[in-house]
Amino acid sequence: MKRVAVAFMLFSVCSALPAYGDFARAREAYLMKDYPKALKMFMNEDDQASLYMIGYMYDHGEGVAQDGKQATEWYAKAADKGSVKAMYRLGVMYSNGYGIDKDLTEAKKWYKKAAFKGFLPAKEALKRLEEGK
Structure with a gap:
């Protein structure tokens, strides 16, 4: 039985x-x-x-035309799989209305998700958003 467990782990x-x-x-x-x-x-x-890197490339126009809408879509796919950085970037995208309609409620939602997972930049962005800065 031990051998089976070791073989499975390997x-x-x-x-x-x-x-x-x-x-x-x-x-x-x-x-x-x-x-x-x-x-x-x-x-x-x-x-x-x-998925995050694809979003990042669209976000920054690296190898593709810069496209905020595409970036947001790829970040959302990465966030759905648990990417904390993608959650944060979605907060930034919604906060600034880059490629999508500006939506501070949606930005706050994504910042909270990333902050809950301990991502410091998201905690700071959430604090600024709540303070209206």
Whole structure:
């Protein structure tokens, strides 16, 4: 029974490695400013980090035309998978009305979600929003 448990653990760890390797290669392409390659690689993944990076690339116009609406959509996908940074960026997008209608209630919702998970920039943004700054 112990051998089965060990074999299962090893299989679980090994099956997770290719996914990490794919993200690492996509991130490497991004850092080398090979944005088309990075974007294609990120789009082949469905993990929160890859989805966040696609949103970030649309947000900043890296390898694609800058598009706040697209950025918001990709950040939302990443946030749905638990990305705290994506939750925070959604708060920023709604707070500023970048690519979407400005909605301070929605901004507050996303800042709260990220703040609840301990993301300090979200806590600070939420405080500023509540103070009306």
